[in-house]
Amino acid sequence: MTASQKPAPRPKAQAPRGLRDSFGPLASARRAMLGRIAEVYHRYGFDPLETPAFEFVESLGKFLPDVDRPEGGVFAFRDEDDQWLALRYDMTAPLARVAAQHRLELPTPYRRYAMGPVWRNEKPGPGRFREFWQCDADSVGAPSVAADAEICAMLADALEAAGVSRGDYVLRVNNRKVLSGVMEAAGLAGEDAAQENRRGITLRAVDKMDRLGEEGVRALLGEGRKDESGDFTPGAKLAKEQADLILGFVSAERETGAATCARLRELVGGSATGLEGVQELETIAEILDKLGYGPERLKIDPSVVRGLGYYTGPVYEAELTFEIRDEKGALRRFGSVAGGGRYDDLVMRFTGQKTPATGASIGVDRLLAALEAKGALGAETIGPVVVLNLDPAHIAETMALCGELRAAGIRAETFLGSGTNMGKQLKYADKRAAPAAVIVGSDERARGVAQIKDLALGTQLAAQITSNDEWKAQPAQREVPFSEVVATVREIIARVKGDAK
Structure with missing residues (x-):
């Protein structure tokens, strides 16, 4: 490109006046x-x-x-x-x-x-x-x-x-x-x-x-x-x-x-x-x-x-x-x-x-x-359940677990972003307004169990916890066999929907 040639200006990332995006x-x-x-x-x-x-x-x-x-x-x-x-x-x-x-x-x-x-x-x-x-x-x-x-x-x-x-x-x-x-x-x-x-x-x-x-x-x-x-x-x-x-x-x-x-x-x-x-x-x-x-x-x-x-x-x-x-x-x-x-x-x-x-x-x-x-819109504010992806080598099993939730009529997604950091994925779940996160690491997979993190309850209890012992004792996360994942998640969603009314 010669000195006299200027790059084309980038388009402005904005909607025309009088129009808007609906998220x-x-x-x-x-x-x-x-x-x-x-x-x-x-x-x-x-x-x-x-x-x-x-x-x-x-x-x-x-x-x-x-x-x-x-x-x-x-x-x-x-x-x-x-x-x-x-x-x-x-x-x-x-x-x-x-x-x-x-x-x-x-x-x-x-x-x-x-x-x-x-x-x-x-x-x-x-x-x-x-x-x-x-x-x-x-x-x-x-x-x-x-x-x-x-x-x-x-x-x-x-x-x-x-x-x-x-x-x-x-x-x-x-x-x-x-x-x-x-x-x-x-x-x-x-x-x-x-x-x-x-x-x-x-x-x-x-x-x-x-x-x-x-x-x-x-x-x-x-x-x-x-x-x-x-x-x-x-x-x-x-x-x-x-x-x-x-x-x-x-x-x-x-x-x-x-x-x-x-x-x-x-x-x-x-x-x-x-x-x-x-x-x-x-x-x-x-x-x-x-x-x-x-x-x-x-x-x-x-x-x-x-x-x-x-x-x-x-x-x-x-x-x-x-x-x-x-x-x-x-x-x-x-x-x-x-x-x-x-x-x-x-x-x-x-x-x-x-x-x-x-x-x-x-x-x-x-x-x-x-x-x-x-304040009477009554919009759906509950996001999808997020199944964390902590081991890319076992992504097929992780997505299969997510598929079981969907087959049961539960809105769910597998985290498909970059990285395997649990904290980053839980922050993503919070941003998605997920009622729960399903966590299956190598240890859980070997034992045939999953950790179910009740995100809504965890947020509610976090404001009341004052010590590390109380945090360890809080019931916002539980371990269940694979066969009970669907029932446990369904129970959490039912409670969250009841609290939202």
């Missing part, structure tokens, strides 16, 4: 949560569906709230056929494509659930990632609002199965038709591009009420708003009277669902669309009440509008009501972790025929973060 405990907790939610969806008669990570851009459509971001908030790229593709931003848009493409083979209604990562080209921030997991359930081809009520009931059951206690969440239900009626009353009807743009900005503004408060939403309904970073978001440029009517709609919640619906009837005036939306809300509330989902779990809340642009009827959000401490130690509510609604026009983009559909999505990573902050 053992988090990945295990997510997998366990998805399994419990899937059991609920399966019990309701929904079938699993897996779709590709990316679709044609025109298949996904432009429905994201963050439309000012590059490519309308999606990650898009051009393939070798000069066609634009994009990573899915949710699980619903791909479902619409599936329902249209396979409409002749699928049953009607088609009930499916889907789980996996989605990607949004949004501005990352605390707790806001550009890749995150969603867990969806949808019913395509069901026109009755009874399907919306069923989705709400299933969403409540799924949250409880995931670990959210009853009383720690509330389902808030609204209807886009009601908001359409209020917009008619506010003079925002019409199909021209300018009116459509103002309605879109209004929807996104109202959807941010929980984050920005009335002052921030009013700014977005007016000329616009500058955030803390200095970025300016253009507003809908509504007159004060128009903004007052929209904000009156957002704050229309009353003590009971019936009183809220009565107030909404007043706000929509003579709008047939608005009145239809109010009637649908009343029907949903009646069905869920009959199913046992009362006001402690469900509320009619006009402030719920959902940011996505494809909703056409009932919309709903699941909000966690308990408080957690943020990075600065201040108490705050975690907010929404799930939501959904009716989207009767989404499949029609492909077929030209109106196809009723409704569904909900759980933000798995947000829910995991909330339960972790509350």
Whole structure:
């Protein structure tokens, strides 16, 4: 290499902004949560569906709230056929494509659930990632609002199965038709591009009420708003009277669902669309009440509008009501972790025929973060049993012993790192959160026994031991015949799991 030639710079070992790595405990907790939610969806008669990570851009459509971001908030790229593709931003848009493409083979209604990562080209921030997991359930081809009520009931059951206690969440239900009626009353009807743009900005503004408060939403309904970073978001440029009517709609919640619906009837005036939306809300509330989902779990809340642009009827959000401490130690509510609604026009983009559909999505990573902050995650913290490798000449026998543990249903591994130092291998076992270590040296092998070190008990007792005699007498290590290794390890694991509860 000449003096003028410089070595290529090494790549930075870091994930892109807004993305993160999920290690053992988090990945295990997510997998366990998805399994419990899937059991609920399966019990309701929904079938699993897996779709590709990316679709044609025109298949996904432009429905994201963050439309000012590059490519309308999606990650898009051009393939070798000069066609634009994009990573899915949710699980619903791909479902619409599936329902249209396979409409002749699928049953009607088609009930499916889907789980996996989605990607949004949004501005990352605390707790806001550009890749995150969603867990969806949808019913395509069901026109009755009874399907919306069923989705709400299933969403409540799924949250409880995931670990959210009853009383720690509330389902808030609204209807886009009601908001359409209020917009008619506010003079925002019409199909021209300018009116459509103002309605879109209004929807996104109202959807941010929980984050920005009335002052921030009013700014977005007016000329616009500058955030803390200095970025300016253009507003809908509504007159004060128009903004007052929209904000009156957002704050229309009353003590009971019936009183809220009565107030909404007043706000929509003579709008047939608005009145239809109010009637649908009343029907949903009646069905869920009959199913046992009362006001402690469900509320009619006009402030719920959902940011996505494809909703056409009932919309709903699941909000966690308990408080957690943020990075600065201040108490705050975690907010929404799930939501959904009716989207009767989404499949029609492909077929030209109106196809009723409704569904909900759980933000798995947000829910995991909330339960972790509350100390209610219930993640698996017990690592594998580690069989020490102290004599490489007998590695086959050591691995065979480990195989016996696995055959008995016990999670186990043989230490396969470098060196035969026992202390180093025990430190490895501690780092792996192993409940026990199995030690077989040349002496033990000759006598047909193994030393079983109860690592969890040893850690617990170490804090209480004050002398060498006490250490020698402590019961955290025992010698057992090879025939009793499995039973002894199983006993230790059972005790550790009992202590963890």
